[in-house]
Amino acid sequence: MYLACDNLCFLAKNMYNLCNYTIRQEFFRTKTVKKYGVLNKELKHTDAFVELGSNAAQMVTKSLCKSWKSFLVAVKDYTMHPKKYLGKPKIPAYKKKDGRFICTLTNMQTHIKDGYLYFSFKRMKKYNNLIHTKVIGYHLGTRIIPKGGCYIIEIVYRDEKQFINNLDRNRISSIDLGINNFVTMVNNIEEPSIVINGKGIKSYNQYWNKKVSNLRRIAKAINGSDWTKRMQNLTNKRYFKMEYFMHCTSRWVVDYCVNHNIGTLIIGKNDGWKQKSNMHKVVNQTFTQIPYESFIKKLEYKCEEAGIDLIETEEAYTSGTSFLDDELPIKENYNKLRRVYRGLFRSNNGKYINADVNGAFQIMRKVFSNVKANEIVGAYSHPVIINL
Incomplete structure (x- = not known):
């Protein structure tokens, strides 16, 4: 399973760098940032997008768009309150050529059944019924996170329990x-x-x-x-x-x-x-x-x-x-x-x-x-x- 997670995070890194290159070139040329919809339309036929799969590739694009949005907000705030920061905010950088990036699988690619995580994602199907989970809320998706020499699989869910606030x-x-x-x-x-x-x-x-x-x-x-x-x-x-x-x-x-x-x-x-x-x-x-x-x-x-x-x-x-x-x-x-x-x-x-x-x-x-x-x-x- 390690090799499968490693491959997905490597492909996510490729998608991240391609998307970041597209945004950076537009930003250097026009000082504007491309929107998610435009990026998705431009990149959906590229090798990086196809190899990773549309849902996972779209999640990488959304994540990077949020980073650029945060960068623009930080730059604007920095001009007014520079003392709040350790230095001037920098544009989102590329990942290393041999690096990895978080791969997010949506609830269309993963689901929970009888307390186990199942993958609808083709290359991960053979690992169905291996990961036990106590999650009982609404399943939103699954994240594969590179962490040094291992990978952490995070299950994202909405907790639907009603908490009584009487303290x-x-x-x-x-x-x-x-x-x-x-x-x-x-x-x-x-x-x-x-x-x-x-x-x-x-x-x-x-x-x-x-x-x-x-x-x-x-x-x-x-x-x-x-x-x-x-x-x-x-x-x-x-x-x-x-x-x-x-x-x-x-x-x-x-x-x-x-x-x-x-x-x-x-x-x-x-x-x-x-x-x-x-x-x-x-x-x-x-x-x-x-x-x-x-x-x-x-x-x-x-x-x-x-x-x-x-x-x-x-x-x-x-x-x-x-x-x-x-x-x-x-x-x-x-x-x-x-x-x-x-x-x-x-x-x-x-x-x-x-x-x-x-x-x-x-x-x-x-x-x-x-x-x-x-x-x-x-x-x-x-x-x-x-x-x-």
């Missing part, structure tokens, strides 16, 4: 993301603070960095290669470990909120925080390799399913301002010298609080400025450690 919006929890303490979660309902241990993924990141660095050194010495199959296998293993951890953690957080009738969840996030991080080299390497964005995306859709309001907020000045002293997390109150010892924050009256717990409460205060420390019992108690 209490006044019961609030907030999250501070970190490295050793991957999730520090606090609340206003007199429950202990929670820390989800992140040392496991930190340790595996360190192992991956060390192993890949050593393998790269050996490969360069032997044949001048910069990447090997073994390195790719290690990278795939790391990716799946991270994905599993992010899914487990986001599920645990949502279940905790539902079990405690928490209807509002706040999470701290700064745009461009990885690009602007200025930590010690080793800490910075670990921080930038942990997929926080992936965790937030998984948390978003799980919260939506459970009827929880997820609020994202920037977390500036939350680590150096004091929750116990009812300080607002603003620049005027910021004093990083109060973060003492290892992971402790000292308030102005000499009380100590876990530094990440303090940060999580200040993230809550970013959204609800009327939160008071004396109203939350056990705000400076030691958090409960959760190992997943």
Whole structure:
């Protein structure tokens, strides 16, 4: 099945590059972008279109048209708000000659029967009844996604379940993301603070960095290669470990909120925080390799399913301002010298609080400025450690 998926994604790449070439030439000549209907009419008799199949080829064309539309919107916004961007938006580039691209099969080419995925697509029919799925919603299509040395088959469906949204919006929890303490979660309902241990993924990141660095050194010495199959296998293993951890953690957080009738969840996030991080080299390497964005995306859709309001907020000045002293997390109150010892924050009256717990409460205060420390019992108690 690997070879069949590989061939489809290779043909999808050919279609992508042909379509992109057509759009780019028109854009350079007239500064306009061809519409999907025009492209489909022009390219439907080309070899790339015919070899991939009309439905899959049309999905590639639609995907590229969306990319160009996003590019034009980004360029227009960049001229008015350049500081929002790391650099000027670039036009969609070609895929490498030996590269691969996502192949999307519509629900006319795939369907689900008795819990198994079936292909109406001719070259994939022999793999019918091999892929088991728990999908019970309306099947929209199937995506074959190249991921390093393997392919991920995603089943796209519309969840038709009706979710009852009856959680209490006044019961609030907030999250501070970190490295050793991957999730520090606090609340206003007199429950202990929670820390989800992140040392496991930190340790595996360190192992991956060390192993890949050593393998790269050996490969360069032997044949001048910069990447090997073994390195790719290690990278795939790391990716799946991270994905599993992010899914487990986001599920645990949502279940905790539902079990405690928490209807509002706040999470701290700064745009461009990885690009602007200025930590010690080793800490910075670990921080930038942990997929926080992936965790937030998984948390978003799980919260939506459970009827929880997820609020994202920037977390500036939350680590150096004091929750116990009812300080607002603003620049005027910021004093990083109060973060003492290892992971402790000292308030102005000499009380100590876990530094990440303090940060999580200040993230809550970013959204609800009327939160008071004396109203939350056990705000400076030691958090409960959760190992997943």
